[in-house]
Amino acid sequence: MEKIALITGSKGGIGSAISNKLVEQGYRVIATYFTGKHECAQKWFKENGFTQEQVRLFELDVTDTDQCAERLAALLNEEGTVDVVINNAGITRDGVFKKMTAESWKDVIDTNLNSVFNVTQPLFATMCEKGGGRVINISSVNGIKGQFGQTNYCAAKAGMIGFSKALAAEGARSGVTVNVVAPGYTLTPMVEMMKPEALEFIKDQIPMRRLAEPQEIAEAVSFLVSDAGAYITGETLSVNGGLYMQ
Numbered sequence: 001m002e003k004i005a006l007i008t009g010s011k012g013g014i015g016s017a018i019s020n021k022l023v024e025q026g027y028r029v030i031a032t033y034f035t036g037k038h039e040c041a042q043k044w045f046k047e048n049g050f051t052q053e054q055v056r057l058f059e060l061d062v063t064d065t066d067q068c069a070e071r072l073a074a075l076l077n078e079e080g081t082v083d084v085v086i087n088n089a090g091i092t093r094d095g096v097f098k099k100m101t102a103e104s105w106k107d108v109i110d111t112n113l114n115s116v117f118n119v120t121q122p123l124f125a126t127m128c129e130k131g132g133g134r135v136i137n138i139s140s141v142n143g144i145k146g147q148f149g150q151t152n153y154c155a156a157k158a159g160m161i162g163f164s165k166a167l168a169a170e171g172a173r174s175g176v177t178v179n180v181v182a183p184g185y186t187l188t189p190m191v192e193m194m195k196p197e198a199l200e201f202i203k204d205q206i207p208m209r210r211l212a213e214p215q216e217i218a219e220a221v222s223f224l225v226s227d228a229g230a231y232i233t234g235e236t237l238s239v240n241g242g243l244y245m246q
């Protein structure tokens with residue numbers, strides 16, 4: 001039977017690469033997009049040449065707890081199941097802590113971390129009842145090592161790692177694995193937004209001397225959701241070109 005994977009932030013750099021990879025692997029992908037971004041999502045859908053069977057666009061504000069509970073319950077009814085959840089939606093609001101506003105803090109925690117609760121909670125019980133499933137949380141090298149100018153982002157990305165270990169313990173007996181993929185600096189619009197001198201400074205610290213391609217992150221996700229990854233849970237897989245080695 002066809003497997004269903006839900007991906008948040010699916011039309012961004014890494015999300016899009018993951019969507020493409022999972023479609024290639026035969027998954028039906030539920031691609032969530034932010035409220036009001038329907039045209040943009042449609043454009044992405046068309047550009048990638050997906051069919052309605054391969055990808056279903058699904059409007060969802062991942063920061064809205066009630067809306068997620070309601071819409072994801074309806075989705076489960078309509079689709080029958082969700083086998084894989086990929087929490088990928090994320091934003092940055094970089095700035096030194098002394099100047100950081102409460103709004104920048106809250107926006108990042110809501111979108112990058114509270115979203116993980118909002119999206120996983122309505123789907124997790126069904127995965128356990130079914131006796132299997134995968135949750136993959138897309139964190140960051142900066143959630144592991146810390147990064148100047150990113151107290152909000154690092155807090156959220158580190159929070160995803162703690163969350164994943166705890167939920168892995170809860171899901172294990174039901175065959176539901178929970179893992180983290182921690183990308184390094186990747187060629188995406190998020191990284192392109194950085195000040196060029198800050199990015200150059202970072203690049204000089206990457207032993208592989210280049211940024212990651214989004215497809216390289218998607219390959220790690222693809223492995224963890226495959227049968228080959230069935231016994232891996234509570235783990236963080238770094239894909240960072242050697243930028244930080246634990």
Ligand code: CAA
Nearest residue numbers: 092094095096140141142147148149184185190191195198
């Ligand atoms: N370590 C120590 N000091 C640093 C530093 C660092 N890494 N970076 C900057 N500084 C120092 C500067 O030298 C400067 O010192 P002086 O005042 O003595 O000259 C001071 O801190 C202020 O630096 P900026 O001029 O850069 O300050 P700013 O307010 O203009 O910019 C900032 C601050 C926006 C945080 C900027 O430093 C920046 O963009 N940093 C990079 C943040 C980053 O890596 N973001 C990643 C985004 S992509 C992503 O997050 C994806 C992912 O998962 C990897």
